[in-house]
Amino acid sequence: MTEPLLSLRGVTKRYGPVHANTGVDLDVRAGEIHAILGENGAGKSTLMKLIYGVETPDEGTIAWQGELTQIGSPASARRLGIGMVFQHFSLFETLTVVENVSLLVPGTKKALTKRIVQLGQEFGLEVDPLAYVYALSVGERQRVEIIRCLMADPKLLILDEPTSVLPPQSVELLFDTLRRLSARGVAILFISHKLEEIRSICTHATILRGGTVTGNVTPQDFDAHALATMMIGRDMPHLSPAEAVQRGANQLEISGLTLGTDDPFGVSLKNIFMHVAEGEILGIAGVSGNGQSELAAAISGETALPKSMRDVIAMLGQDVGAMNPATRRKLGFAFVPEDRLGQGAVPELSLVKNSILTAHRHGMVKKGMIRHGRAAAFAKACIAQNDVRTPGPAAEAGSLSGGNLQKFIIGRELMLAPKLLFLNQPTWGVDIGAATAIRRRLIELRNAGCAILVISEELEELFELTDYMQVLSEGRLSPRFKTSETVPEDIGRAMIGAGEGAA
Amino acid sequence: MVFPKLVRRENASLPVLIAAPFVALAMAAVSNLVLYATIGVDPAAVFKAMLIDPFTSYFSFSEILLKAGPLLLIAQGLAIGFRAKVFNIGAEGQFILGAICASAIPVYLPQASGIWIWPTMLLFGVLGGLAWAAITAFWRVRLNANEILVSLMLSFIALQLLNYLLLGPWKDPMGFNFPQSVMFQYDALLPILLPGTRVNVSLILALLVTVAAWFFVQRSFAGYRLEVGGLAPNAARYAGFSQSSAIWLSLLIGGAAAGLAGAAEVAGPVGQLQRSISTGYGYAAIIVAYLGGLHPIGIVFAAFLLATLYIGGDNAMVSAGLPIAAVNVFQGSLLLAYLIASTFVRRKLVWPQGARP
Missing domain, CATH: 3.40.50.300 (P-loop containing nucleotide triphosphate hydrolases)
Incomplete structure (x- = not known):
C-alpha cells in the first residue's frame, strides 16, 4: 500500500x-x-x-x-x-x-x-x-x-x-x-x-x-x-413504552399537506398524511434536512399556509390552517422548537421574560400590562420542577447550557397543560440524564391522555418513546409503523428511500 | 498577522453598558479636539465655548432645555421602534409634517382665539406625523419595502412639500416675499414655562412622554412583543406575535412623537412656519436614541448632551471661529464612537491561541 x-x-x-x-x-x-x-x-x-x-x-x-x-x-x-x-x-x-x-x-x-x-x-x-x-x-x-x-x-x-x-x-x-x-x-x-x-x-x-x-x-x-x-448501530435497545391506553379522538390530523418552498435549501413537503390520537406518541424519524423544519413550521403555525391548504390541518377538533401559533396555543397546543436560542427562547432576556413568551395567557398580562410577579413565580416553579441548573429566574436564557435551557423550555410548555404537544428534536445535545428525565415525563403525559408528536433524528429515542413511527424522507412521509412490531432496520430502509413502508 | 476575534459574551456586561456612553463621549471629544487643532482652531477655546459656557448663564442653560425638548420627544418614539429593529430614519419628515399640520390652524384661522388652539395644533401635529409614518409602514408591510429608504426619502418629499407651501399658498402676503407663513397669533403659541426664557410647556410633554415610554418599554405586553421581535424574530414568530403589527406600531409611535415635536416647534420658539423649522432634529434624535442605549431614562441624558452640543457649537462658531460643519462632525463621531463602544457590551476581544504554521 x-x-x-x-x-x-x-x-x-x-x-x-x-x-x-x-x-x-x-x-x-x-x-x-x-x-x-x-x-x-x-x-x-x-x-x-x-x-x-x-x-x-x-x-x-x-x-x-x-x-x-x-x-x-x-x-x-x-x-x-x-x-x-x-x-x-x-x-x-x-x-x-x-x-x-x-x-x-x-x-x-x-x-x-x-x-x-x-x-x-x-x-x-x-x-x-x-x-x-x-x-x-x-x-x-x-x-x-x-x-x-x-x-x-x-x-x-x-x-x-x-x-x-x-x-x-x-x-x-x-x-x-x-x-x-x-x-x-x-x-x-x-x-x-x-x-x-x-x-x-x-x-x-x-x-x-x-x-x-x-x-x-x-x-x-x-x-x-x-x-x-x-x-x-445494531446494539439498539428495544424498549417499549407503557402499555397502550384506550385510544381516543385524533388531536392532530393532517390530510394531504403539500407545500412548496422559496428557500433554495428548503425541502418541499409532498402529500403528507398523519394523525395523532389522545394518549399516543407518534414519532417522525429521518435525517434532518428532509423536510423536518418545514413540517414543524406548518404544524406550529409559523408558516402561513396558502389558501388551498387551509383545510388540511386540523388540531383539537378545529381546522387551524388559518391560525397563527398564538391562536393554536389557545386551543391547547404546545410546541418545543428545534432551535432553543432565538426561537424557543430569547437569549438576551431573563428566564422570567422568557416565560411570558408562550405562557402569557396564564394570568401574566392584565389590561395590556405585564404582571412581573406572576411571571417570576411561573419561572421559579418551572426551574424547580424541572431541575434547571441556573442561578435563578433573573438569569439570561443565553447563559444556560443547551440541556438546561431545553429543560426550561420543555418545562414551560408542559406547564401550559397541553392536550397536544409537539416536540422537534427534544433531546438533541442534552446529556443522558436529562434526556431520560424528559422522556419519562413525556410518557407520563401520554399516559395521562395527551397526544404527543416527536420529530427526532435519534432512532433509539423514538423506539424508546413512541407508539407509532413514520419516516420523513425528501419531503415525503412514509406510512405508519407500529413501533412494537418494527425493527430499526425497517426504519433505516425507509430513511434512505430504499424500502417500502409497512402498514 | 494574528488578529483578535470578537466573541459573544454569555451575559451582557453591566460595567461596559454604563461606561459605553462616557467612553464614547471621551473618544469623540479627543478626536474632534485634535481635528480642531489641525484646522487651526484653538481646542481649549472650543472646549470652553462648547461645554463650559452653556452652563454659565440662566438664559443659555434655558436654551439647552429648549433644544432638548424636541430631541427627547423624537428620540423616545424612535427608540421604541429601534428596539424592535424597525429603523425609522425619517423622523425629520414626520417632524416637518407635524409642523405643517399644526400650522394649518393659524394659517387658515389667523383671527381665531381661545385656549383650544394650541392643544388642537399639537393634536394636528401628532396626526400629521402619524400619517407620514403610516406611508412607510404600509409599504413595508405590503411590499417589504425597506423602511430605512422609504422613510428617509419621504423626509425629502416632506421638505419639498414645506417649500411648496411656503413659496405658494401659505406665504405671508405681508412678508416681503420671504418664504414663511404669517406670524401666529398669541393663542396659537405654547404657554411659557420658565419666565424670561423661551422654554414652554412642550418640555413637560416631553417628560410625560418619557414616563409613558418607560411604562411601555418596561411594563406593557405590547412593548414586550416589540422587544422580542427585535431581539429574536424567530422567537416572535414561534410565540405568534405578528410582525406586521410590530412594524405598524413601531412606525406609528415614532411618527406621532416626531409630529408632536414638529407642532411644538412651530407653536413654540419659532412662532410661524419657516423653511428652517427643523435644524436636523429628526436625524440628531437617532443619535440621541442610541446614545441613550435605547432606554427611556438614558435618552433623557443623551438628549440633554446633544442639546448642549447644539448650543455649545453655536457658541464655538461665534467665539472660537469653528466652522458650522464641525458640530455635525462632532455629532456623527459621537454616534460612531458609541456604536463601537457598545459593541463590547455583548462581545469581547479574544486573541486566538496556538501558533500558526
Missing part, C-alpha cells in the same frame, strides 16, 4: 462536555474517493472542520504526506493542498463567476476566465465564467465552488453532503467529475448519509457513530442494509 496522503490518529474534539470526536483514526490515499458515513450528529462535520483547519483537535495527531502537521486555519489547509466545498455555498450572487473566483484566487480576470473554461472542459464542469451567480442553478453554483477549489490545484478535496442540494440528473454529472478528478490522483472525502450513492462512487468508507469510528470498509462489499446497520 502507498503512503497515505492524510493520516489522522486518535483525534479527539470536545465542545464542553460533548465529545464530538473520540479517538478517530482515518487514512486517505491519493486518488481515493473516501466516504465519511454517519447520521447527523455522528461527528462528520466536526471531523471535516478539523481537517480543514476550522477547528483544532484537543488530542491526537494529523499527518500530511507522512509529516506531522498542525492545520491552524482554512488558509493553511489550502496552502497544504486541501480544498473544501461546503454544503451551503459561499458565493456572492451579485457578482459573476469569474469575479467570485478572483476574490480567492490571484490572477487577472482574463487569465482566470481562461482557466475556468479549461478546467470546465477537463472535468466536465461547464459554466459560463461571465454569468452572474444569481442566474445559476444550484448544480451550476456547486460547479463554481468546485472550480474555485480546483484553481488551487488541491491534492485533497472535501465535499460536504454534495448531493443533498442536487436534483438526480445533476448527481450523475457530479459523479463523473469526481471520477475524473480521482483518475488524476486527487483524493476526495465525500461526506454523506446516502448509502446507494456511496456504494456507486466511493472506494472506501469510514463509518462514524457517536463520534467514534465503527467501521472501515469497502462499500461495494456490503449492501445498503448492512451499511445502515453499521451507521445506526
Whole structure:
C-alpha cells in the first residue's frame, strides 16, 4: 500500500462536555474517493472542520504526506493542498463567476476566465465564467465552488453532503467529475448519509457513530442494509413504552399537506398524511434536512399556509390552517422548537421574560400590562420542577447550557397543560440524564391522555418513546409503523428511500 | 498577522453598558479636539465655548432645555421602534409634517382665539406625523419595502412639500416675499414655562412622554412583543406575535412623537412656519436614541448632551471661529464612537491561541 496522503490518529474534539470526536483514526490515499458515513450528529462535520483547519483537535495527531502537521486555519489547509466545498455555498450572487473566483484566487480576470473554461472542459464542469451567480442553478453554483477549489490545484478535496442540494440528473454529472478528478490522483472525502450513492462512487468508507469510528470498509462489499446497520448501530435497545391506553379522538390530523418552498435549501413537503390520537406518541424519524423544519413550521403555525391548504390541518377538533401559533396555543397546543436560542427562547432576556413568551395567557398580562410577579413565580416553579441548573429566574436564557435551557423550555410548555404537544428534536445535545428525565415525563403525559408528536433524528429515542413511527424522507412521509412490531432496520430502509413502508 | 476575534459574551456586561456612553463621549471629544487643532482652531477655546459656557448663564442653560425638548420627544418614539429593529430614519419628515399640520390652524384661522388652539395644533401635529409614518409602514408591510429608504426619502418629499407651501399658498402676503407663513397669533403659541426664557410647556410633554415610554418599554405586553421581535424574530414568530403589527406600531409611535415635536416647534420658539423649522432634529434624535442605549431614562441624558452640543457649537462658531460643519462632525463621531463602544457590551476581544504554521 502507498503512503497515505492524510493520516489522522486518535483525534479527539470536545465542545464542553460533548465529545464530538473520540479517538478517530482515518487514512486517505491519493486518488481515493473516501466516504465519511454517519447520521447527523455522528461527528462528520466536526471531523471535516478539523481537517480543514476550522477547528483544532484537543488530542491526537494529523499527518500530511507522512509529516506531522498542525492545520491552524482554512488558509493553511489550502496552502497544504486541501480544498473544501461546503454544503451551503459561499458565493456572492451579485457578482459573476469569474469575479467570485478572483476574490480567492490571484490572477487577472482574463487569465482566470481562461482557466475556468479549461478546467470546465477537463472535468466536465461547464459554466459560463461571465454569468452572474444569481442566474445559476444550484448544480451550476456547486460547479463554481468546485472550480474555485480546483484553481488551487488541491491534492485533497472535501465535499460536504454534495448531493443533498442536487436534483438526480445533476448527481450523475457530479459523479463523473469526481471520477475524473480521482483518475488524476486527487483524493476526495465525500461526506454523506446516502448509502446507494456511496456504494456507486466511493472506494472506501469510514463509518462514524457517536463520534467514534465503527467501521472501515469497502462499500461495494456490503449492501445498503448492512451499511445502515453499521451507521445506526445494531446494539439498539428495544424498549417499549407503557402499555397502550384506550385510544381516543385524533388531536392532530393532517390530510394531504403539500407545500412548496422559496428557500433554495428548503425541502418541499409532498402529500403528507398523519394523525395523532389522545394518549399516543407518534414519532417522525429521518435525517434532518428532509423536510423536518418545514413540517414543524406548518404544524406550529409559523408558516402561513396558502389558501388551498387551509383545510388540511386540523388540531383539537378545529381546522387551524388559518391560525397563527398564538391562536393554536389557545386551543391547547404546545410546541418545543428545534432551535432553543432565538426561537424557543430569547437569549438576551431573563428566564422570567422568557416565560411570558408562550405562557402569557396564564394570568401574566392584565389590561395590556405585564404582571412581573406572576411571571417570576411561573419561572421559579418551572426551574424547580424541572431541575434547571441556573442561578435563578433573573438569569439570561443565553447563559444556560443547551440541556438546561431545553429543560426550561420543555418545562414551560408542559406547564401550559397541553392536550397536544409537539416536540422537534427534544433531546438533541442534552446529556443522558436529562434526556431520560424528559422522556419519562413525556410518557407520563401520554399516559395521562395527551397526544404527543416527536420529530427526532435519534432512532433509539423514538423506539424508546413512541407508539407509532413514520419516516420523513425528501419531503415525503412514509406510512405508519407500529413501533412494537418494527425493527430499526425497517426504519433505516425507509430513511434512505430504499424500502417500502409497512402498514 | 494574528488578529483578535470578537466573541459573544454569555451575559451582557453591566460595567461596559454604563461606561459605553462616557467612553464614547471621551473618544469623540479627543478626536474632534485634535481635528480642531489641525484646522487651526484653538481646542481649549472650543472646549470652553462648547461645554463650559452653556452652563454659565440662566438664559443659555434655558436654551439647552429648549433644544432638548424636541430631541427627547423624537428620540423616545424612535427608540421604541429601534428596539424592535424597525429603523425609522425619517423622523425629520414626520417632524416637518407635524409642523405643517399644526400650522394649518393659524394659517387658515389667523383671527381665531381661545385656549383650544394650541392643544388642537399639537393634536394636528401628532396626526400629521402619524400619517407620514403610516406611508412607510404600509409599504413595508405590503411590499417589504425597506423602511430605512422609504422613510428617509419621504423626509425629502416632506421638505419639498414645506417649500411648496411656503413659496405658494401659505406665504405671508405681508412678508416681503420671504418664504414663511404669517406670524401666529398669541393663542396659537405654547404657554411659557420658565419666565424670561423661551422654554414652554412642550418640555413637560416631553417628560410625560418619557414616563409613558418607560411604562411601555418596561411594563406593557405590547412593548414586550416589540422587544422580542427585535431581539429574536424567530422567537416572535414561534410565540405568534405578528410582525406586521410590530412594524405598524413601531412606525406609528415614532411618527406621532416626531409630529408632536414638529407642532411644538412651530407653536413654540419659532412662532410661524419657516423653511428652517427643523435644524436636523429628526436625524440628531437617532443619535440621541442610541446614545441613550435605547432606554427611556438614558435618552433623557443623551438628549440633554446633544442639546448642549447644539448650543455649545453655536457658541464655538461665534467665539472660537469653528466652522458650522464641525458640530455635525462632532455629532456623527459621537454616534460612531458609541456604536463601537457598545459593541463590547455583548462581545469581547479574544486573541486566538496556538501558533500558526
